[in-house]
Amino acid sequence: MVTDFPLSNARTADTRSSTLAGVLIGIAVMAAVDEIVFHQLLAWHHFYDRSTPSVALLSDGLLHAAELIILVGGFFWFADLRRRRALSTRLAWGGFLLGAGGFQLFDGLVDHKVLRVHQIRYGVHLVPYDVVWNVAGAVLLLAGAAVVWWARSRDPRDGSR
């Protein structure tokens, strides 16, 4: 029987799962922000802009379907780690920032530029929007990496797994 003392929690924390659960929630939250703010509220992006090639339509459908599953799965995984007292909150936060920034960059570079599923906004000069979008993503990603590095170096015992 493993004891439930708070001190033992850090030792049993599941480093990898904590980070990954955070990454999943970060990806899903950023995807939801994109969907709700830019598609629904600002209506900058289009539901479907007719220039989308069919391969991109398929990848867009998969990505869209994956986002919801990741959101729900990420939260249940998070809850399961908490229940098992295997959660490292700091690593989960670091993972969250990594996931959010990574998704933002992926959306900005792959969806907007490579696959051209849609653009950030229509009828405007795009460069400043693209720069702000991708720089914001890169900043989040670096912040996430810093938090994960800091959390792991604080408690070297966590780093083994």
Next chain:
Amino acid sequence: MTGPSPLAHAGHPADGPSWFPLLPVVLLAGGYLLAAARDPRGWDHRRTAAWLVGCALLAVAVGPLAQLPDDPRGHMAQHLLLGMVAPLGLVLGAPVTLLLRVSPPPVRRAVGRLLRARGAHLIAHPVPAALLSTGGLALVLLTPLYAAAERQPVLHHALHLHYVAAGYLFAWSLAGPDPAPRRPGLAVRVGALLGAAAGHAVLAKYLYAHAGSLPPGLTDRDPEAFRAAAQLMYYGGDLAELLLATALFAAWYNRPAHRRTPGAGATPAPADPASRRS
């Protein structure tokens, strides 16, 4: 604007409202309530509630929604309720478990044989179930089947029955509390849900993009109404996917303690009574 169409299918106010599809729904709800009352061990009220919600959604789809004038949006709302949302409520009602509890031994043996049959394992696998559910919808929207169902009430009702059955099968294969021998692991089930949801979303956008020519075979068409129906399909599909994913992961979260990750010895007994499989 389509105006009054000579092809409006049966069940419309013109030839008097047709309420007969409500009868099986009432029978389903009544039969379940009778069985639940007879359960010697006491049946979980949350299961009863889930079943009744499923029946109520079925009733909305075949009652009031069927009385609306012929409109692609109404058809789409019917499809979403019949094929995706209502079946999840029915599945969470665990009707097979209830049947096993209240029926005499010969019936129980027959159900057991049915559940162990190879054919049942094949169609209750999440991938064939997803193909039957989302693939069936693709068949309706991409072939003249839609136009034919507008003309023939029998085909129309048969399609609705198919939506419910395929939706039930899919929800059961993913997250049903009823016994499901040889149910594949979490990864396969999540993959099937991902594929079905992606297929549904792509189909919705494809319909939106080609609302001028899809579904084929219609004599009078209103592309604007089909575009609106496609958007309803897209966002309604999201809602259904969210509910299915929640049911799937909740079943994983509430899995019996001995099947949790090794080292779960420290796991506190889950406070949530839902974790007990009645």
